[in-house]
Amino acid sequence: MRSTEQLLVDRARLMGPNVSTFYDDPLHLVRGEGVWLWDADGRKYLDCYNNVPHVGHCNPRVVEAICRQASTLNTHTRYLHEGILSYIERLTATTDASLDTAILTCTGSEANDIALRMAEAVTGKRGIIATDATYHGNTALVSQLGKSNIPTVGFGLGQFFRFVDAPDSYRHPDPDGTTFAAHVAQQIDGLEKDGTGFAALVVCPYFLNEGFPDLPDGWLKPVAEVVRRTGGLLICDEVQSGFGRTGTHMWAHEKMGVVPDVMVLGKPMANGHPVGGVVANHDIVAAFRTGYRYFNTFGGNPVSCAAAMAVLEEIDDKGLVANAQTVGAYARERMQKLATQHEVIGDIRGSGLIFGAEMVTDRTTKAPASDFTDRVINALRHRGVILSKLGRHKNTLKIRPPMPFSKDNADLLFDTLDEVLADTSLHP
Amino acid sequence: MRSTEQLLVDRARLMGPNVSTFYDDPLHLVRGEGVWLWDADGRKYLDCYNNVPHVGHCNPRVVEAICRQASTLNTHTRYLHEGILSYIERLTATTDASLDTAILTCTGSEANDIALRMAEAVTGKRGIIATDATYHGNTALVSQLGKSNIPTVGFGLGQFFRFVDAPDSYRHPDPDGTTFAAHVAQQIDGLEKDGTGFAALVVCPYFLNEGFPDLPDGWLKPVAEVVRRTGGLLICDEVQSGFGRTGTHMWAHEKMGVVPDVMVLGKPMANGHPVGGVVANHDIVAAFRTGYRYFNTFGGNPVSCAAAMAVLEEIDDKGLVANAQTVGAYARERMQKLATQHEVIGDIRGSGLIFGAEMVTDRTTKAPASDFTDRVINALRHRGVILSKLGRHKNTLKIRPPMPFSKDNADLLFDTLDEVLADTSLHP
Numbered sequence: 001m002r003s004t005e006q007l008l009v010d011r012a013r014l015m016g017p018n019v020s021t022f023y024d025d026p027l028h029l030v031r032g033e034g035v036w037l038w039d040a041d042g043r044k045y046l047d048c049y050n051n052v053p054h055v056g057h058c059n060p061r062v063v064e065a066i067c068r069q070a071s072t073l074n075t076h077t078r079y080l081h082e083g084i085l086s087y088i089e090r091l092t093a094t095t096d097a098s099l100d101t102a103i104l105t106c107t108g109s110e111a112n113d114i115a116l117r118m119a120e121a122v123t124g125k126r127g128i129i130a131t132d133a134t135y136h137g138n139t140a141l142v143s144q145l146g147k148s149n150i151p152t153v154g155f156g157l158g159q160f161f162r163f164v165d166a167p168d169s170y171r172h173p174d175p176d177g178t179t180f181a182a183h184v185a186q187q188i189d190g191l192e193k194d195g196t197g198f199a200a201l202v203v204c205p206y207f208l209n210e211g212f213p214d215l216p217d218g219w220l221k222p223v224a225e226v227v228r229r230t231g232g233l234l235i236c237d238e239v240q241s242g243f244g245r246t247g248t249h250m251w252a253h254e255k256m257g258v259v260p261d262v263m264v265l266g267k268p269m270a271n272g273h274p275v276g277g278v279v280a281n282h283d284i285v286a287a288f289r290t291g292y293r294y295f296n297t298f299g300g301n302p303v304s305c306a307a308a309m310a311v312l313e314e315i316d317d318k319g320l321v322a323n324a325q326t327v328g329a330y331a332r333e334r335m336q337k338l339a340t341q342h343e344v345i346g347d348i349r350g351s352g353l354i355f356g357a358e359m360v361t362d363r364t365t366k367a368p369a370s371d372f373t374d375r376v377i378n379a380l381r382h383r384g385v386i387l388s389k390l391g392r393h394k395n396t397l398k399i400r401p402p403m404p405f406s407k408d409n410a411d412l413l414f415d416t417l418d419e420v421l422a423d424t425s426l427h428p
Numbered sequence: 429m430r431s432t433e434q435l436l437v438d439r440a441r442l443m444g445p446n447v448s449t450f451y452d453d454p455l456h457l458v459r460g461e462g463v464w465l466w467d468a469d470g471r472k473y474l475d476c477y478n479n480v481p482h483v484g485h486c487n488p489r490v491v492e493a494i495c496r497q498a499s500t501l502n503t504h505t506r507y508l509h510e511g512i513l514s515y516i517e518r519l520t521a522t523t524d525a526s527l528d529t530a531i532l533t534c535t536g537s538e539a540n541d542i543a544l545r546m547a548e549a550v551t552g553k554r555g556i557i558a559t560d561a562t563y564h565g566n567t568a569l570v571s572q573l574g575k576s577n578i579p580t581v582g583f584g585l586g587q588f589f590r591f592v593d594a595p596d597s598y599r600h601p602d603p604d605g606t607t608f609a610a611h612v613a614q615q616i617d618g619l620e621k622d623g624t625g626f627a628a629l630v631v632c633p634y635f636l637n638e639g640f641p642d643l644p645d646g647w648l649k650p651v652a653e654v655v656r657r658t659g660g661l662l663i664c665d666e667v668q669s670g671f672g673r674t675g676t677h678m679w680a681h682e683k684m685g686v687v688p689d690v691m692v693l694g695k696p697m698a699n700g701h702p703v704g705g706v707v708a709n710h711d712i713v714a715a716f717r718t719g720y721r722y723f724n725t726f727g728g729n730p731v732s733c734a735a736a737m738a739v740l741e742e743i744d745d746k747g748l749v750a751n752a753q754t755v756g757a758y759a760r761e762r763m764q765k766l767a768t769q770h771e772v773i774g775d776i777r778g779s780g781l782i783f784g785a786e787m788v789t790d791r792t793t794k795a796p797a798s799d800f801t802d803r804v805i806n807a808l809r810h811r812g813v814i815l816s817k818l819g820r821h822k823n824t825l826k827i828r829p830p831m832p833f834s835k836d837n838a839d840l841l842f843d844t845l846d847e848v849l850a851d852t853s854l855h856p
Contacts (some may be wrong), residue, residue, distance in 0.1 A: 007508040014516040015728075016529050016713035018721050020506050028508040031503045050503065052725060067495040071486050073460045075478065077447050080435040085458075088442040101444050106702040107726055113567050120581040137724055139541050141583060151720035153548040155569060157583060247595040247758040267725055272502040274534040274702040274726035288610050292579035293446050294566055297480060297695055298535055352707035359612040382544035387653040 002041060004028055007073070015288050022388065023207040023381050032057030035402050035409055037386065048387040048401045048413050054243055054268030055314040056404045065310035069303045076297050082304035091314050092279060096248045096259045101285040102206055104172040104277045104300035108239040108266020109137030111276040114264045114288065118140055118280060118409040119233040121287040122261075124199025131166035131188050132394045134209040136202060136237050136264075141389065152292065160196060162187040166176060166210035167219075171359055171366055177215070181222035188230045193413040202211045205239035205260075206252040206354065208400070212392030217248075218257030229342055233284075236260035239276075240354075243268050244315055244403065247325030247352020257350070299318035300338045320403040324352035331355050331399070344369055344428065349396075356390075356397040361428045368393035372428040379420045429468060432456055432565050451602035451809045457476065460485030463837055465814065465831050476815040476829045477839050481670055482696030483742040484832045490699045490738040497734035510546065511733035518740055520707060521677045523731035524687045529713040532705045532728035536667040536694020537565030538660040539704040542716065543690045544569055544628065546708060547661040549715040550689075551626025556824070557615050559594035561820045562637040564665050564692075573630060586625060590615040597641035598775040599794055600787055603645070609650035617657045628661040633680040634690075634782065636828070639819030642777045645676075646685030661712075664688035667704075669781075671696050672831065675753030675780020683779070685836055725759060752780035759783050759827070759836050762842040770849040771855065772797055777824075781833055783819075783823040789856045796821035802855040808847045813841055 002010065007028060008066060013017055027045075031038040034056040037045045047057065048115055055062060070082070077084060086104045102272070105111045120126055128145070130136065135146040140154050144161045162185040167174060174180055188198040229236045241252035242265060249255045253261065261284060266276040278285075298304065328351060335357055339345040342345065346360030346369075359369040359376070373395045377388060390398040401409070420426065430438065437457060439447055459466040462484040463471045474745045476486065483490060501563060505512060507562070516530045548554055555640045556573070559565065562768040568582050590694075591610040602608055616626040633648060635641055653661045669680035669695060677683045679691065689712060694704040706713075716722070726732065743749060756779060761786055767773040774788030774797075787797040787804070801823045805816060818826040829837070847853065 002510055002513070004508060006738075007510070007513065010513045010517075010687055011508070013710075014513055014520070014529060015505075016710060016717050017532065018717040020723060021508065023545045026508050029501060029503060030509075032503065037501075037503075053502065057501065057503075060499075061500045063495070066498050067491070070494050070701075071488075073457060073465075074481070075457060075460065076480065077443075077463075077484075078450045080432060080439070080449065080454050081458075082430060082435070085430070085435065085438045085442055089438075092442070101442060103444065107538065107724070109538065109724070110480065110535065110567065112817055117568055117579065117581045120583060137570065138724055139567045140545055142553045143720075149721055151722075152544065152718070153545045153716070153720075155548060155554050155585060155588060160583060162815065201652075244483055245820075272726070272729065273498075274729075274732070274733070282441075282444060286446075288581070289446040290443050290580065292581075293448055293569050293577055294579075296535070296537070298700070301700065301702075303700070304702070387464075399647065426616075 018092050024072050027381065032248050035405050038410065043384065045384050045386045046409060046412055048385060048399045050402060051240060051245065051400045052267045052272045053402050054271055055311055055320065056402045059271055059314060062307055062310040064308040066273060066303060069306035074303045081302050083302040084300040084314070087309050090309065092098040095150055095279060096097055098281050099263055099279045100266040101282045102277050102279045103285065103294065103357070104304070105296050106266060106273065106274045108136070108276045108297065109139050109142050111264045111266055111278045112137045112142040112237060112374055114137045114294070115264050116280045118262055118288040119200035120285050122233055123197065123199045123231060125199040126160045127162065127196040127198045128160055129162045129164060129184055129201045129404060131210055134204060135165040139267055154292065162191060165244065167207055167213045167215060169213035169215060169349070174214060177219040177222045181226045184223050185226045187224070188232065192389060197234045198230055200235050201227050202235040202237060204241050205236045205238065205256045205326050206246055206351065207252040208240040208354060209390060211358065212349055212354050212356070212398065213350045213394040217255055218254035220258045224258040232262040234258065235262045235264060237264040238277030239266035244321030244324055245354055247321060247328045250321060269311065270304060271311050273304060273307040275304045275308050293365060315403070318404065324403055327405055327410055328355055331410045335409060336413060338418055338421065344372065345420060353403060354400045358396045358401045368395035369428045370395045372426065373397065375426045376420055377425065379426055380416060383418045383420065384418050440545070440805050449691050452806050455809065461831050471670045471812065473812050474837060474840055476813060476827050477675065478830060479668060479828045480695045480700045481830050483739055483748065484830045487699055487742060487782045488719035490735055491741050491746045493734040493738035494701060494731060495705055497639035502729055505728050509730050511726040512728040515733040515737050516738065523707060526687060526709045527691055527707045529710045530705050530707045531713065531722065532703065532732070533724050534702045534704060534726050535565070535623055536692060536704045537567050537570050538724065539692045539694055539706045540570040540619045540665060541567045542706045542722070543692050545661045546690055546712050546716040547628035547663065549661060550661055550712055551625065553627040554588045554592065554628045555619035555624040556588055557590045557592060557612055557629045559631065559635070561589040562632060563595040563739065569688045589618060595635055595641045595643060603644060605650045607646040609654045612651050613654045616654065616660065624658045626658055628647045628699055629667060630653050630663040632669050633664045633673055634667065634779065634780060636668040637818060639786070639824040640777050640784070645683055648686045649679070652686040652727030661689040662686065663690045663692060665692045667692060667694035672752055673782055675749060675756045678749060686809050686827045697739065698732060699733040699739050701732060710822050715834060746832065752831055754778040755833055755835055755838055756783055759838045762838060766842060766846055766849065771802065772849060782828045783833060784827045786819070786824045794834035797856045800854065801825065803854045804848055807851065808844060809856055811844050811848065812846045
């Protein structure tokens with residue numbers, strides 16, 4: 001087995017420069033089960049970060065579904081198969097009746113790439129608005145949505161994209177969402193005036209990449225009203241926020257009080273098997289598909305659908321949405337207690353199994369403790385707890401574990417975090 | 429189980445309009461093994477069409493690799509893992525030394541989307557040239573390469589694409605490739621003059637979608653020379669032509685006498701598990717990745733790499749490239765014999781396990797027998813043999829079976845084809 005050093009050398013040689021790893025001392029993982037991961041030295045880690053293995057690493061139901069179908073038939077949608085139909089029926093049974101039709105893809109990137117073209121097809125316009133602190137995928141078109149990492153190349157597509165300030169409940173409260181709506185309205189106005197025209201607003205309805213600001217239920221209503229009034233589409237990218245992650249609803253857009261025109265799915269959809277999808281009203285799908293026989297060779301294949309179906313079944317059978325709510329509430333309590341002991345915790349946020357704390361050097365000025373947050377994450381990693389950071393200042397702990405995360409797991413996480421925060425050698 | 433009629437109704441309802449199926453009477457498949465498929469009524473079909481299950485439907489080695497890794501660990505490349513490195517090492521050991529670095533994706537579309545941006549990154553220009561009878565994928569950018577099915581929407585990206593006549597050895601012979609090279613040179617000239625600039629030529633090196641014209645080895649040399657002289661990149665999309673399909677080489681670009689700047693992989697790479705990739709020189713990968721931390725959540729995950737590795741192992745262990753050559757040569761002999769009996773066969777082409785015949789109503793005028801070809805394919809389907817048609821006139825039988833296809837399988841195919849061609853009720 002290659003050493004960590006050798007792995008890093010070989011990655012640079014075989015995969016090229018600028019390939020991200022997590023942590024100062026990158027992890028070499030070899031095994032996973034539920035909320036646990038093991039490295040090459042046999043060391044065990046509590047996974048508080050990975051949302052792709054939504055129903056747990058190597059979930060037996062999902063593995064069994066993949067093995068069964070992979071050994072029975074794997075082909076494409078130009079032949080008829082029940083798997084894709086049963087899956088779309090079950091998926092759309094969880095959504096508003098207007099979201100009744102789906103296109104299955106292999107990644108959230110492919111799904112967002114379709115969603116943006118749906119907006120162009122419906123509106124005849126090309127202007128897309130997103131927040132300035134998010135990410136929606138990696139195609140030439142979709143990568144333009146990630147303002148902090150826009151490719152240096154991209155066939156000039158940047159001309160169609162506009163950004164608004166990401167919501168920030170801690171530093172710039174906007175409790176009823178009207179400021180956000182006004183900022184979007186301003187960008188729409190600009191797009192209409194400069195001739196680009198407004199096609200769509202794309203948001204993660206719980207703003208996970210933006211640091212999951214503390215927004216009251218129904219917060220997206222004002223901006224949705226602006227989007228509809230001006231003839232654009234509301235695209236909700238539920239790649240991170242969906243499938244019950246927030247604990248209160250299956251889809252975060254329900255929590256935020258809106259029904260999107262297009263819902264985009266990805267990462268957790270099949271627990272790591274490459275599956276993504278777009279759900280929309282039949283008319284919107286028809287607008288996209290008219291004059292274009294979109295076909296995705298792997299998209300909606302029987303194995304992918306079996307894996308995705310097993311995820312929905314597991315969420316239901318194990319009551320994972322309710323678990324997210326219960327454990328999430330417990331985690332917030334434990335974080336509140338930690339905040340009474342550690343001045344560095346400036347703000348606590350989250351819902352269900354997406355939660356975290358913003359680290360500050362001073363609670364009054366709210367100055368971000370970004371470097372400190374980095375040290376905390378690395379210290380946690382060395383104590384066997386895996387998580388990350390995010391937000392505009394990269395000073396928010398990002399805790400987003402597999403959905404079977406328990407109160408015991410939360411206790412281990414917060415006991416360890418308590419130790420790390422008490423280690424004065426790390427302090428800002 | 430839903431009836432075929434119900435499946436079609438449910439597809440239109442759940443998947444939207446304009447979703448392709450094969451055959452007048454679409455197939456409802458439920459099981460696959462090797463070169464065989466079974467429908468819902470238990471009827472067995474010889475698969476002479478599907479290249480995605482490259483090493484055979486439900487290949488035991490691939491299924492075992494997927495099950496083993498899916499039950500051990502499935503995560504992303506921000507952690508270290510040997511799987512992706514071992515795979516890229518083995519893959520690049522099959523290519524020219526200059527093709528030494530890879531980015532793994534989930535689909536050929538994602539891979540082509542990267543390849544085009546690599547060309548923009550290296551050249552600083554955006555003009556892309558392809559043939560007028562091909563397809564390279566489905567993203568907003570890549571779908572512009574498929575002239576016969578360009579989406580009605582696409583953020584104006586069509587402005588960067590130019591097309592040249594696909595090679596056609598039957599109707600417009602160009603035995604040394606200089607006419608093709610001259611057509612490409614003309615388009616390059618136009619791109620440079622109109623200010624777009626020339627970035628890349630994208631071709632399937634064996635021109636599968638174009639009807640795999642009968643071109644001598646080394647045929648791409650003149651056009652490659654033009655591309656290099658004018659500072660563009662040669663992108664070889666080996667999604668269909670690679671992994672030994674042509675029988676003579678692992679990669680069709682070797683057969684055609686060139687080394688591409690970027691090689692694109694997809695469909696057969698992991699036997700249907702969603703895997704694609706781009707292989708290029710380290711400098712080209714660096715040009716793309718500089719200033720852009722491209723990351724693909726599912727791309728290069730341990731399960732995908734295990735599946736892809738099993739495909740390479742199976743190709744080697746079973747001698748599938750040599751098998752493609754032997755069985756392909758035998759198939760051509762059998763087709764030649766059929767041509768002496770059936771006037772409708774106008775031209776016979778192919779190499780290895782991509783082969784077929786062009787159907788004409790008149791051997792002198794070479795008038796395409798397109799409707800007849802359609803009837804032949806449907807008749808074969810009803811006799812238990814699955815294949816399709818392609819080419820500009822949709823009159824070329826497209827025979828592209830899984831690589832373990834045997835002489836016995838070829839006998840069954842041609843015996844059945846002989847019967848169908850003898851059925852005068854189908855004739856033009």
